[in-house]
Amino acid sequence: MKIELIEKIEGEAFLDVSCRQGKVRDAYVRFPHYRGIEKILVGRDPLDALVINPRVCGICGHAHLQATVRTLEKLAGFEPNEKVKKIREITRFCEMVQNHIKWFYLVVFDRLGLTYDFRTVHVMIQKINMLAAIFSGQWPHSSYALPGGVTCDPSQLEILQAKRLVQSVREHFVLLVGAFDIKNLSKDLKRLYDRLEERDLLYTGKSLDRFITFGSDSYVQSSKILHGKVRPAKLHNIREFGQEKSHAKGVTYKGKFYETGPLARTMLRGDLFVKQLHRRYKDSITTRIFARIYEVGTLLKKIDEHLRTIDISEPSYTPLEIPDGETMSAIEAARGSLIHKVCIEKGKIAEYVIITPTQWNLSNAKNGESSIIKKALIGAQCEATDIIFRSFDICSVCTTH
Amino acid sequence: MRPKVIWLQGVTCNGNSHSFVNLPDIEDCLRRYDWLYHPVLPSSCTLDELSDKECDILVLEGGLKPGWRKGEFDLEKLFLRLAKRAKKVVAVGSCAVYGGVFREYDENITGVLFSGAQKTKHYKSLAQKTVNIPGCPAHPEWIAFALDAERVKLDTYNRPKELYAYTVHSGCMRNEYFEWKVDAEQFGTKEGCLYYRQGCQGPFTHGSCNKILWNETASKTRVGTPCFGCTEPDFPKRDLFATKTYMGIPATMPLGVPKRAYLTITGIAKSFHIPRLHKRLFDED
Ligand code: SF4
Numbered sequence A: 001m002k003i004e005l006i007e008k009i010e011g012e013a014f015l016d017v018s019c020r021q022g023k024v025r026d027a028y029v030r031f032p033h034y035r036g037i038e039k040i041l042v043g044r045d046p047l048d049a050l051v052i053n054p055r056v057c058g059i060c061g062h063a064h065l066q067a068t069v070r071t072l073e074k075l076a077g078f079e080p081n082e083k084v085k086k087i088r089e090i091t092r093f094c095e096m097v098q099n100h101i102k103w104f105y106l107v108v109f110d111r112l113g114l115t116y117d118f119r120t121v122h123v124m125i126q127k128i129n130m131l132a133a134i135f136s137g138q139w140p141h142s143s144y145a146l147p148g149g150v151t152c153d154p155s156q157l158e159i160l161q162a163k164r165l166v167q168s169v170r171e172h173f174v175l176l177v178g179a180f181d182i183k184n185l186s187k188d189l190k191r192l193y194d195r196l197e198e199r200d201l202l203y204t205g206k207s208l209d210r211f212i213t214f215g216s217d218s219y220v221q222s223s224k225i226l227h228g229k230v231r232p233a234k235l236h237n238i239r240e241f242g243q244e245k246s247h248a249k250g251v252t253y254k255g256k257f258y259e260t261g262p263l264a265r266t267m268l269r270g271d272l273f274v275k276q277l278h279r280r281y282k283d284s285i286t287t288r289i290f291a292r293i294y295e296v297g298t299l300l301k302k303i304d305e306h307l308r309t310i311d312i313s314e315p316s317y318t319p320l321e322i323p324d325g326e327t328m329s330a331i332e333a334a335r336g337s338l339i340h341k342v343c344i345e346k347g348k349i350a351e352y353v354i355i356t357p358t359q360w361n362l363s364n365a366k367n368g369e370s371s372i373i374k375k376a377l378i379g380a381q382c383e384a385t386d387i388i389f390r391s392f393d394i395c396s397v398c399t400t401h
Numbered sequence B: 001m002r003p004k005v006i007w008l009q010g011v012t013c014n015g016n017s018h019s020f021v022n023l024p025d026i027e028d029c030l031r032r033y034d035w036l037y038h039p040v041l042p043s044s045c046t047l048d049e050l051s052d053k054e055c056d057i058l059v060l061e062g063g064l065k066p067g068w069r070k071g072e073f074d075l076e077k078l079f080l081r082l083a084k085r086a087k088k089v090v091a092v093g094s095c096a097v098y099g100g101v102f103r104e105y106d107e108n109i110t111g112v113l114f115s116g117a118q119k120t121k122h123y124k125s126l127a128q129k130t131v132n133i134p135g136c137p138a139h140p141e142w143i144a145f146a147l148d149a150e151r152v153k154l155d156t157y158n159r160p161k162e163l164y165a166y167t168v169h170s171g172c173m174r175n176e177y178f179e180w181k182v183d184a185e186q187f188g189t190k191e192g193c194l195y196y197r198q199g200c201q202g203p204f205t206h207g208s209c210n211k212i213l214w215n216e217t218a219s220k221t222r223v224g225t226p227c228f229g230c231t232e233p234d235f236p237k238r239d240l241f242a243t244k245t246y247m248g249i250p251a252t253m254p255l256g257v258p259k260r261a262y263l264t265i266t267g268i269a270k271s272f273h274i275p276r277l278h279k280r281l282f283d284e285d
């Protein structure tokens, strides 16, 4: 048994692996750190969660903010207007884009020993965060969305600035990665593909080929794929369980493990580029990595569409009372579905539960059911564990919150 | 020789690491120092390799907690060993400065020099070389300033005056509404001040959020979000979206302003009704 420390994954994780003849025989994931976010919330005013919850995670705090907002709105039976929906999606998609770009270059390219144009990558990250800040005031850690709407009241000038920023990021992106044409890969996509081929990694890291998404927005609808069939996914079928020696809980849907994240979303959307890769490489690291970077293009397009169609004369906010009660809801974060559950009693938070995307992807096996990470690792070359692990874009801080 | 930098993480959400990546000329910053370790940016060592390393500038993001592991090390021991030899320690973000939000779960989580507003046992040995950059997260420009700064004036919490002598209120676009005591009736508008009802802590929070804008673009109050006072030792207080009042008067006064002075001035300000400040900014006439 060998213990690998996996670092630079938004915190750290330990991977206990046993190898025989160069192949992985068994694997167990442990997350070391716990910070007590769910406990901190108890007894507080529900709106305080809008400030506390983004602090679960420095790279996807925005998703935590919006999961909080949607959960509280669901409790009040409130649906926001189109303007509010669009603004929230714009900033959340910005967060996903910056995440994917960082991961693609600072993690995947770095690990595979590929060089990249750091300056352009950085300009894209900086500009997409700047776009978010037009609405959210700052990135990271904004609390600009609240039950009933958003605090900002953007003007035409700001919409124009935002349009210029998204245009610029789109141009840089195409220049770096080329077109998503499977027969004609070029630039960084081609360099990545060639490197995976050289290292004999194209077919590695295949998992259970089951996908799930709980968030619903203008980009993806909540559903799951089991044995190639698409079905609706219902929140009440989710179960969490404790795991030995780890601060992360495991999670299943009707007792089974599912993969969540960009690969799941693009498969559920039926994006042709990803489906073509999947036909050939199934849910290997190749499809998983390419799906995530493919999503950047689609999300940038969505942001642009929203900026073109938003009607800023609609109100930004409708006053809303949060009633007592219990509910849960989900939102799509960079790494997959993020679920928040709340119970409010006498106007205060009595209980709060957070289930993060990495919990889905990195649960350890249970009751004879193989899990996503375990299946992806077992049988793989021992040297490939690091890249397989990272292909899921792990977030340790989220997972242990 | 470029100064060697190690950026360590304690009990944290990684927000300061990502905030720092937003620095516009980050390449310059990467070239100017020899980065041995950073959790996100390219750097030359792995965590395990830090055991026998030394650095000139030690950055800590996140709180210290007894027994907290960093890879195979005990975080606090590793931090103290590196800090002893370092020329400068920079505590980045409110967790590294005071313990921060996670202190509410476990009081054993502290900052380098402060545990909330109290001095820690490291104060004596480290106060001389430590620069505190609180904020949740800290602004990238503030972090870059602290890395570079030598002999800067610090306040009682070891915060550079250059950054924290201002209040968040200075430079807010809503100042005129504050002056004439026109409150924002609700969230989601450009108009009105957030001090009277929405809980804005800008007038008594040290920070340059409205001078050095976030992401070169905005700030909380500029997009209608109240300031939550994240640079102060008591962050996060409770009931953050509402102003605590006594008999209709905000419980916490603007920094250094006696209640009597405040009441006199606002009494007069309120007695004038300035129609322009009660209309929507972009309204048709
Ligand atoms: S909103 Fe806050 S920072 Fe802005 S003027 Fe009012 S009190 Fe000052």
Ligand code: SF4
Pocket: B135, B136, B137, B168, B205, B206, B207, B209, B219, B220, B221, B226, B227, B228, B229, B230, B231
């Ligand atoms: S505006 Fe207030 S809460 Fe926001 S970052 Fe600045 S000091 Fe912190």
